[in-house]
Amino acid sequence: MRSFSCLALRLLPIVGVAAAATGCGSTAPSAPPSSPVPTVSSPPTASTSAPSSGSPSPRADPVAACRTEDMSAVITAQPHAENVALVRLTNVGPDACRVDGWVHISLVNAANKVVDVDTETVDQPGPPTPTTVQPEGSAWAGIKWTTCDKGSSDCAAGNTLKFSLEASVDGRPAELAGFPNPEASDITMGSLQVGSLQPSRQGVVAW
Template identity: 55%
Template sequence: MAGWPMIALTDTAGEAVTVPTENVAQPGESVPAELAPGSGAFAGIKWTTCDKAATDCPAGNTVKVGLAKGGPLVAATLEGFPDPEQSGITFKSLQIGTIQPSRQGVVAW
């Protein structure tokens, strides 16, 4: 696998919320890797928040992740985010970093 993961903010109905998203070469170009069962890969995301009351503020209650466009997405385990019932996760914009075989540098940008 290589490239960028798929990241989606979803609403209470499980539908994707439209968020301006950009794939970026951070922390560098993607490093192709073959994943063995039970192993993992890493990618960072960077986002800006907005006021949920604003009409142009995308808000949802779950962040879902996946490895391939059009493939299955699973709910990410989030720490320090609003309770899902509040639909308080806001992404005014989102940058998605490249898939890497280790954590090194993934969250440094």
Template identity: 35%
Template sequence: MRVARTAAVACLIPAALTLAACGDAAPDTEPATDTSPTASAAPTAAADPSGPGSDAPGDGGPAACASTDLAVDVIFQQAGVAMLALTNDSAAPCQLDGWVTLAFERADRSPVDVAQRQVEQPGPPVAADLDPGESAFAGVKWATCDPASTDCAVATTVRVGAPGDSTTVVARTVGLDGEEAVGELPIADVQIGSIQPSTQGVVAW
């Protein structure tokens, strides 16, 4: 199922829920320049051997989405739970399949080391062919933690990379009230769900 970004975000705002209620936040004020993502604690999904932006071999489908093709919203659902809306912001169709990579930064843009792993939730990845303006989705869960603890990372920026792409783009962070969320995000032990073509079940695990 293909879902436009504006419609997807609008339908995910059933009631006002600020980021402060989640205890999490991250600004999107940093320029969307490329950087290497934080290493995952689990093997990433197999990348297209032709690389992002090239034709998938033999399937006649659209090229794989590159990170720079995407506009990403991190939509906080509750403490420790968010939905990623991955929107094709380019002028041509592209495909997402597998898992995104995540990277976190402090206010000074230095990287934050956060343990993370990819999980088959709500199931195996389902390839999503995205026309310009259409979105795919994935769930993210993490352990909330005390910022004063030595095993708690505090980030102010979330970056997201497309499957098979070593670059990342700055994500916009949004509360369920539809407002951009700004502040610090105490985070530990991140689980990244698989990419799905619809919102159904992506955070219900």
């Protein structure tokens, strides 16, 4: 009976065939395959991990500290002030170097021995100013001392002064200007104050 129905449907006008086709053995056309949905990948997220503390960022090497051997010194007694002198340190080395603090000044006798003097560093004319000293450039400081009777057993007497930029009581001889004749050993010091190193001579002995 089903076969007859399908045969009869084949004889019907074409308009009815489409409506009844599903009742026969014909299969409905399959839907076109759907297009695959593209997969959208998430953008990579920035790393939030902190850099290792064991790997410090590189930085430029600082200018090396000046050494005594890099410098020469001229110590000039000031004519307008008693027992006051200007210290000029000049870089005689090939490279720039840096000073920050005080220069050590020592009184030396005719036997080239350092004589013990009560010495203190002072913030005069102010705290030390870190200074880069170019070759042939200079840094400055002032010194002030009290005198004493050379014949007294507790009076320090000498004929020259030495300077040092290291933690030392010795150093290199300074050139002296305006001081007594070295042969007389008439430099006497009961106590000594050393002012801070500065980039300019302005005001370094005005204390």
